[in-house]
Amino acid sequence: MDENDGDEDEFGFSRNYFLAKELGGSGKKSTRKISDINLVDEQELSTAASKIITKHEKEIVSLMNRYKNLYPKWGFELRCGFGLLMYGFGSKKALIEDFASTALTDSGVVVINGYLQSINIKHAVITLAEVLWDQLKSRQRHPSGKMSKVQQSFSSQSMDDLLAFLDGSNSKENDCYVSVVIHNIDGPGLRDSDTQQYLARIACCSHVRVVASLDHVNAPLLWDKKMVHTQFSWCWYHVPTFAPYKVEGVFFPLILTNGGITQSAKTAAIVLQSLTPNAQSIFKVITEHQLAHSDEEGIPVNDLYNICRERFLVSSQVTLNSHLTEFKDHELIKTRRRADGQDCIYIPLKSEALEKILQEIG
Template identity: 60%
Template sequence: MEMNDAEDEEFGFSRNYFLAKELGGSAVKSTRKLSDINIVDEQELRAAVSNIEPKHEKEIEDLINSYKSLYPRWAFDLRCGLGLLMYGFGSKKTLLEDFASTSLTEYSVFVINGYLPTINIKQVLISLAEVLWDQLKTKRGAPSKSLAKDQQPFSSRSIDDLLSFLDGSEDRTNDFLLFVIIHNIDGPGLRDSETQQYLARVASCSNIRMMASIDHVNAPLLWDKKMVHTQFNWCWYHVPTFVPYKIEGTFFPLILAHGNTTQTAKNAVIVLQSLTPNAQGVFKILAEYQLSHSEEEGMPIDNLPEGILMARIACYIPITSEALEKLLVEMTQ
């Protein structure tokens, strides 16, 4: 009897599902488009966002304070050679910096803001090498002969030379450690494979310990097995803070806002990257046609080359001719 009831319930659910689909298909579709939205100025939108009154501040503060009991364990893990990887919803910038300022006071700490879109990995390695060089001189006084050759300016060295210096064991002991904290190691400026390989080599240096945070859902795909278990040697900690990404979000474009030409082109690229190659090809043809026929409102469908698959686009971003030219450059790279 119970089995028949379950089957009837399943049948009813299936029937209602297809009935809803049938009714949905016959209903009048909305003619509203994203382009109908009155898009505001980006500065005005950011100002409005900054004025949003925060909620649950007391609960968030209590949650972050509860993580302080883990500080001694984190410091112990780092001294033992493990790398710490913090994940969970909310900005972890304040948490990591508070840990460093309270539990790593006897060490040198080097902070990398990985959320910056313009971050340069070579400049990061140069600065890191300079900090390590200062530590070597402080620990040993006058540099020894084996270290004297390292007095060549770091800015003139290649990335491989910088990594060799950071990883060099000659005339060094493990009597000092340099701690590296990376806010958003999965940030857009650090997300490529080559940069992650460089960071993995830094993390494996004998005098360096690394602590980082991630926020992108696909961040673990940046690393292979060797990088995770041998070079980074990650020890994962789930530390959701529910703190707004105020600082990190400053450097990300607001799609529903007017901006400058470069920003508008970047917004359009974000949309185009979600399309299929065929649809991207169509838009490239349309953009080139629009630039050469600026007096026309668009390209007739009959003028499209044969074999091109037209795509139905669900969103639209207003874009100027200057931004369109920049967009074509972005698409061809």
């Protein structure tokens, strides 16, 4: 092959690349609209989902029985101080709970549902401490010969004190532990960095054993090497169950459905996230005004301009008008004329939906 031909091919590729970038970036204005999102009725979607027939039931039952044969091994690894991490296609909720009810009967079990939208991690740690305390009390083998009463009020203690109690490095009750079952450790309620750090600290406590599941392909990026090998001490198990996410899916908003306040707020938030921070702030001004003055026709354009200029969101009426035009193009706002002839801006959504929009866009 001639060397000049290779140079020409490379030049042609580069030229086509930059040409494509130029054409692709020529339209700065987003063209997304609420009406462009294909929505279906929520009831229709639920009915269709309920009619889905589960296939390969015999094979799934056989697969679950194979996993049950691993219960003794899993229990042994937990007693040795390792954590169990289950991954694979399908809901692992039933599998893990069956393992806990079958093989972890000698220890207390605390369940954390990571698929919920919000979780109070301190409440979970308090529950762990209370279960461990009851377990120690039932054995009546406290190091001092009797159970101390100082540690009965866990709700008033700090996280460091609670974790120190769960660690119990000076305790002789090394065979006494509480098992923590975490469904979807990569779920929305546990996904932030601070919560993951707390979970790692909980996992390395001497009186705690962790059994968790994950589903997101990028979930391991939540942890660094120390968390994986030293704190969680994971034993990874590929246990695809092919079971539907019936329970977990209930708590996720049905973005594909229409007909509810939550869905209207969600679709509006999807569009707003494609706009600039200034545009979002201006939309928040309109939203807050409409919530505070629900009996009015909307916010007059002049009043909106004055508020936005005071907050340094716009520098001129022209800038504001460009934002309002973009809102109209996205079908986020509408205008109507008051009796005195002033044009007013309003959002065609109910107050409940507006409140949810404010939460969605922060």
